[in-house]
Structure formats: C-alpha cells, structure tokens
Amino acid sequence: MKLKGKVAVVTGAAGGLGRGIALSFAREGARIVACDINEAALAPVKAEIQELGAECLSLRCDVSDSADVDAMFARIDAYFGTTHILVNNAALVPEKPHDEERRKRHYGLATRPIPRQSLGITKDMSDTEWHRFWSVNVDGVFFCTRAALQRMEAQRYGRIINIGSVAGISAASAHSPHYSAAKGAVVAFTRSVGYEVCGANVLVNCICPGGVQTPAFERYIDQLSPEERNTMWQLVPLGRLGKPEEYGALAVYLASEECYLVGSIINASGGAVV
Template identity: 60%
Template sequence: MKLQDKVALVTGAAQGLGKAIALAMAKEGADLVICDIQNDELARVAKEIETMGRQCLPMRCDVSASPEVAQMFTRAGERFGTVHILVNNAARVPNSPTDEARRNRHYAYVTTPVPRQSLGITSGLSDEDWLKWWDVNVHGTFYCTREALKFMEPQQYGKIINIASVAGISAASTHSPGYSAGKAAVASLTKTVALDVAGANVYVNAIACGGILTPPFEQYLAHATEEQKANLYQMIPLGRLGRPEEYASLAVYLAGDDHYLVGQVISPNGGFVI
C-alpha cells in the first residue's frame, strides 16, 4: 500500500490511461478525486474505486476552464482536506478522420521506400488545427498544477505527474504538429515547475508516453488496413502498443516516496523513441 493515507487527483479519468492510473493508485491505498467531461463513464470508475474500499469524489470538470478547475480543488479540499498527488492526464488526442489520414501518410513515409518529398502537413494546417491542442493539453495542465500547489507548498509535500508524450520529445507525431508542440510545452513546464517547487518538497515529473492501447488508438486500429497497422508496428521495436496498466505502474512509482526523481521526463514507449 504505497499510497496509503494519500489523496490523489487524476484528470481525464473516465477511460483509458486516466482510468488505469486512478485504479492503480486506489489499489495502492489512495483516496481519489477523479474528473472528466464524460459523466456516465466517470461514475462507473468511481464505483470501481469504492468497491476497492477507497473513497472517491467524481467531478465533471473541463480543465481548460480555470474557474471549473478552481472549484474542483475547492471541493477536493472540503472532502479530503488536501491533495497530495496530482496526475495531469486530461488531453485532446489526434483521432479525427483528418488526423488519421495524416497519421497514415506519415507512417507510410517513414516505413516504406518512397521518394523523398514534403508531406504537406504543416503548410496545410488551419488556425483551428493549431490552436485546439492548447486549451486542455497545456492550459489545463497549468491550471490544475497551480491549484494543486496551493495545497502542496504549505504542507511541504506533493507529487505532480504530467502526462506528456513521445510527440513532445521527438518527431514521432509529425502528423500532428499542434499536438506535438503542446506536449513539448508540457515537458518544458514540468522542468520549470520542478525547479520552482522542489524546495517545498514537491516532486514534479512527466511521463512521455508512447502508443497506448486506449479507445482513441483502438478507434484508429479499427479503421486501419493491415498494411497501415504493419507500418505502425514496424516503428516500435517491441512490435506492440503499451497497455494502460504498464504506464499506470510508472505513475504509481512517481507518486510514491521511494525515488529521487525531480524534473524528469521519462518515456516508456517500447523503443519507439530511443
């Protein structure tokens, strides 16, 4: 029970990685505050956590809205008194039909012998294509971090885990420049905040995830041809996507007290980026 008597707040916890992290932390003894914009799925996750004998406060919260984030942390304080652990997981991901077409073009280009040429992705982006990645992925991470520190700095204790991506530390997601830039911002924010608050015994780190077998990727695989799937798996030395539980175990480790990691961006990705 590595997280016994701790309160963890996990954003984007209704499904996929956020759900896996919330359940893993509950298994290790933490009480949970979980948020998402998908109410029904969030309620089901809350019931799973309570079945494990832990307390859980589910809240609908759009993390891109600063007032909603402030209200969520106020309610967390009223219910549990404090927050010890924050996992900034909520994010938009590139899974629209246009995103999938760009992804397939990118994967084919880097895995098959074709003439060198411009992929025409960046020059074809609209303002909306660029801007839509920043509200949840970057602003939401900042808003939640700011509110969490109002508990963590005075109590001289806290663990903040930001979910970044290989997209932010490499060209692995050339198909989505806006998403990549936003995740790079999360990695950079991790380092600057870590230096800011380490003196208050608050540890800030990031997980730069590779491909995760979550609903958005399952949706992509459902539409992809066998050749397109082969192009993806050819890029990953392990030949498969990571399971949410494999990433969640790292989040639990970073939330615990048995490490000396501050301001690090750790990338479990099956060798996709080495």
C-alpha cells in the same frame, strides 16, 4: 499500500490511461478524485475504484477553464481537506478522420521507399485547430498545477505527474504538429516547475507514453489493412502498445515516498523513441 491515505487527483480519468492510473492508485490505498469533462463516463470508473475498497470523489471539470479548475479544487478541499498527488492526464489527442489520414501519410513516408516530400500539414492548419489543442493540453496542465501547488507548497508535500508524449520529445508525431508542440510545452514546463518547487518537497515529473492500449487505439488498429498495421508495428520495436496498468505502475512510483526524481522526463514507448 504505497499511497495509503493520500488524496490523488487524476484528470481525464473517465477512460484509457487516466482510468488505468486511477485504478493503480486505488490499489495502493489512495483516495481518488476522478475528474473528466465527460461526467457520465465517470460513473463506471468510480464504481471500479470503489470495488477496490478505495474512496472516490468524481467531478466534472473542464481543465481549459481556470475558474472551473479552481472550483474543482475548492470542492476537493471541502471533501478531502487537501491534495497530495496530481496527475495531469486530461488532453486532446488527434483522433478525427483527417488526423488518421495525416498519420497514415506520415507512416507511409517513414517506412516505404517513396520520393521525399512534405507531409503538407502545418501550412493548412487553422487557428482554431491550433488553439483548441493548446487550451486543453497546455493551459489545462498550468491551471491544475497552479491550484495544486497552492495546497502542496503550504503543506510541504506533493507529487505532480504530467502526462506528456513521445510527440513532445521526438518527431514521432510529425503528423500532428499542434499536438507535438503542446506536449513539448508540457515537457519544458515539467523541467522548470520541477526545479522550482522541489525545495518545498513537491516533486514534479513527466511520463511520455508511446501508444497506449485503449479501446480507441484498438479500434484504430482494427480498421487498418494488414499492410498498414505491419507498417505501424515497424515503428515500435517491442511490437505492442503499452498497457494502462504498466503506465499506472510507473505513476505509482512517481507518486510514492520512494521517488527521488525531480523534473524527469520518462520515455515509456516500447522503443519507438530511444
């Protein structure tokens, strides 16, 4: 029980990677705060956590709203008394039809012998699309980190795990420059804050996943043609997506007393980025 008694806040916990990390923490004895903007979707996750014998507080929170974040941490203080672990997982990901079209364009250019050309994405991106991704993926990480550090530095203990992406450390997501820029900011923020606060025994690190085996990603793969599917797997040497529990095991280490990493950026992509 590596996290026994620790209070762990996981944002974006209603599904996918956030759910997987929350369940991994619960198995290790943590008391879980599961937060998400989709409050209704938190109910089954809370039930799963409680079935594991872990205590769980579920809260709706829009991480892009600093007042909402501060209110959430005040409620955590009232319920659990403090916060020991924060996982900044909440994020917008490119999953609309036009994002899928851009992704296919990118994969085709990367894997097929076609004439070199621009993907033609940034020149047509709107202010709204850019700012929407930045507000959740960057502002949200800052707002939650700031609130957590106000508790962690005072108690001289804390673990913060930022969920970045291979998009932030490579051109693997050249089809989504707004997402890549936001995740790159998370990477830089991790290094800077990790150095800043480690003297207070607060360790800040970042996991950069490649593909994660979530229902949404599996639905995307299912609608691909055999040729498109094979094209995608050519870009992942391991030949499969990462499982939420595999990422969860890594997060458990980063949240534990055994962790000796400071400001580290961990590439967990099945070889998609080496």
